[in-house]
Amino acid sequence: MLQTETGALRKMRADLASDGTVNYRMVLGDQEVELNSLIGKRLTLNFSGYIDCQHCGRKIKKSYSQGYCYPCMQKLAQCDMCIMKPETCHFEQGTCREPEWGESNCMIPHYVYLANTSGLKVGITRHTQIPTRWIDQGATQALPIFKVSTRLQSGLVEIALAEFIADKTNWRAMLKGSADALDLKAIAEELKPKIAEKLASVSLKYGADAVIELDESVVDLHFPVKEYLTKISSFNFDKTPEVSGVLLGIKGQYLIFETGVINLRKFTSYHVNLQVS
Known part of the structure; x- marks a missing residue:
């Protein structure tokens, strides 16, 4: 057939x-x-x-930026560099390519998470993209550890954590099998004190509720x-x-x-x- x-x-x-x-x-x-x-x-x-x-x-x-023509890649906010590097978000400066798109997609709650893909990594995603983001990365385990108010803030927390763990997936290793299971809850508790000072700086600049610590369960994914x-x-x-x-x-x-x-x-x-x- x-x-x-x-x-x-x-x-x-x-x-x-x-x-x-x-x-x-x-x-x-x-x-x-x-x-x-x-x-x-x-x-x-x-x-x-x-x-x-x-x-x-x-x-x-x-094709540019996974499915766009060159002019659209140059003008669309969803193709801007800040999508890959959210800590460079320039919405506050009034220079976002598409402010309305930014309001709908960046100035909304985001999560900072730990995941087990080719090994331990940190990542961020909009609240609407859980668990899609983890699936797309090939994560066999994932744990949200912080909730923040905007994409920019999620980027600041991510780069703080990236000083201690990876922020990228080794896609070849990910495709060769499932990484050994990790105790993501224990790892999160070890990491939080290491970035406490930087989290305090984010909260000082953006408000006491800018970064909310979470107590979630680990999500297991089977491909x-x-x-x-x-x-x-x-x-x-x-x-x-x-x-x-x-x-x-x-x-x-x-x-x-x-x-x-x-x-x-x-x-x-x-x-x-x-x-x-």
Whole structure:
């Protein structure tokens, strides 16, 4: 039986079941394809050569910031450097590219969390992106430790913690298996005194309620992976328009085939045909 779907790729959608299992759906234009049930089957992805900007819709030869044309990448707040480095937020200076977007997405509650991806790391996310952010990073454990009022404040807390632990995921290590379980609660208690002075500075500048310490439970995530690879090679539609193989699993935003992996989020707005056999 052959199943065929075609459309513009978007970031995979996922949800967390009550038992911690991550359920994935591939987004192709207006269609969604359930992926967990396809593990063990042969998938073929063919890139048509057509890319359109996910914001303005214009046809483009090259994608910027995961699915945008160059003009949109230059003007949209969601493509600004402060998205990657929130401590550089310039909303307060009145120089945000899109103040209304900033109000809706940055001047809202954020969480600072610990996660176990390729190992221990610190991260931040909007309150609306829990647990999506953890899923996208391939975290097998996550623990929110602080709640703050804005994205800028979350960045300040994150860089304070980054003096002691990583703030990035080693994606190759993450795709080779699950990191050993960590006692995130105990680690959080060890870290908090180390950044107490910097937290006090944030509260002094932005108000006593700017940083709220949390007492949450650790969230465990289980990814649908039948088999991990010992050596990671990455597919790229720009170099290899056809990617085919038996699907071994899904983790983060990666499809894991027996022949290599592909980060679907990287190829947002690429028009792709999916065949399942």
